[in-house]
Amino acid sequence: MIVRQLQEAEKTTRRVVSPDGNWESTRMLLKDDNMGFSFHITTIYAGADFQMHYQNHLESVYCISGEGEVETRVDHKKHPITPGTLYILDQHDQHTLRAFTEMKMACVFNPPLNGKEVHNAEGAYELS
Template sequence: MIVRNLSDANQSNRRIISPDGNWESTRLLLKEDNMGFSFHITTIYQGADFQMHYQNHLESVYCITGEGEVETLADNKKHPIKPGTIYVLDKHDKHILRASKEMTLACVFNPPLNGKEVHNAEGAYELNDQGIEDNSTDE
């Protein structure tokens, strides 16, 4: 059994702050936990407005607090996000995420992340040649 506490994880190397200043993410489950997915609590800062395109991952996102919207770029549809809303990027959807109020999100990634990943220029997390993310940096 794995038991972790969010407050403790926030004080560890499991908390990642994006270099662009849009978000921070505490990664409670990672690839090393052998669950087949990773689980994160992510904060999107108020006023954030950025594009992502998870070409290598599927993601489910559940809003716990805050407000914003996700816009799918294939059809330019805007979907409001508020507590209780889930959106699922089941087709590697290219999208824009906007936070009108700071949002706390529960995120699940498949395949799982290693832990240090941040978005590349395309708004994706990289995979190494073994199909495992390896976008970490020495800290």
Template sequence: MIVRHLKEAQATDRRVVDPKGNWESTRLLLKDDGMGFSFHMTTIYAGKSFRMHYVNHLESVYCVRGKGNIKTLDDNVVYEIAPGTVYALDKHDEHILTAETELELACVFNPPVTGREVHNADGAYELEE
């Protein structure tokens, strides 16, 4: 059994801060945990807006706190995000995420990440073997 506590994990290298200053993420479950997915608690800072395109991963996101929106770039549809909202990037959707207020998000990635990933120039996490 794996048991971790968010506050404890935030004080370790499981807490990753975006070098561009948009977000921070504490990775509670990673590839090495052998679950087949990774689980992160991510904070998007208020007022931040940035493009992502997870070409190597599928992601599901549940909003715990805050207000924002996600715009899918293939059709320019904007979806509001508020507590209780879940969205799944089931088609590797290229998108822009905007945090009107600070967003606290629970995120699941498949395949799992290894832990130190940040977005590359295309807005994706690299796939590590």
């Protein structure tokens, strides 16, 4: 059994802050935990507006708190994000995330991340 406390994990190298200043993520479950996925608690800072394209990963995102929107870049559909919203990037969707207020999100990635990944120039995480 694995048991971790968010407050403790935030004090370790499991907490990663994006170089562009848009988010921070505490990676609660990672590849070396051998579960087949990774689980993160991510804070998107208020005012963040950035593009992502997870070419190597599938992701599901559950909004715990805050408000924003996600826009699919192929068809420019905007979807509001409020507490209780789940969005799933099941097609490696190119998308833009906007945070109107600070947003707290629970994120699951498959395949799992190793822990130190940040977005590359295309808005993706590299496979490692």
